[in-house]
Amino acid sequence: MLIGPTSAFAEGEQREIRAGKQRVLVLKHRGEVYALRNVCTHESFPLLGGEVEGGAITCAQHGARFDLQTGRALCLPAIKAVRTFPVETEAGLLYLRVEP
Numbered sequence: 776m777l778i779g780p781t782s783a784f785a786e787g788e789q790r791e792i793r794a795g796k797q798r799v800l801v802l803k804h805r806g807e808v809y810a811l812r813n814v815c816t817h818e819s820f821p822l823l824g825g826e827v828e829g830g831a832i833t834c835a836q837h838g839a840r841f842d843l844q845t846g847r848a849l850c851l852p853a854i855k856a857v858r859t860f861p862v863e864t865e866a867g868l869l870y871l872r873v874e875p
């Protein structure tokens with residue numbers, strides 16, 4: 776699905792996008808756009824608004840960190856990875872690939 780023009784996505788910006796039943800967090804960090812399920816695997820709070828640093832996002836609720844590229848849980852209290860989704864750029868537009 777189309778997210779929008781790459782130029783309209785600012786560094787550090789975070790947005791929740793609904794793709795069917797999926798709540799997807801799309802964010803830009805160090806020039807790259809990442810997409811993760813916007814649900815922490817610890818207690819299901821949204822990851823939206825979490826601090827992003829060093830290629831990882833920190834859940835604001837209890838501090839679990841997730842790798843932006845792989846979704847891997849980097850520290851407790853989360854132990855399960857968060858799902859990630861591919862983001863592609865074509866002709867200046869960003870597309871999110873969400874499989875059901």
Ligand code: FES
Nearest residue numbers: 815817818834837
């Ligand atoms: S809900 Fe995210 S760390 Fe607890």
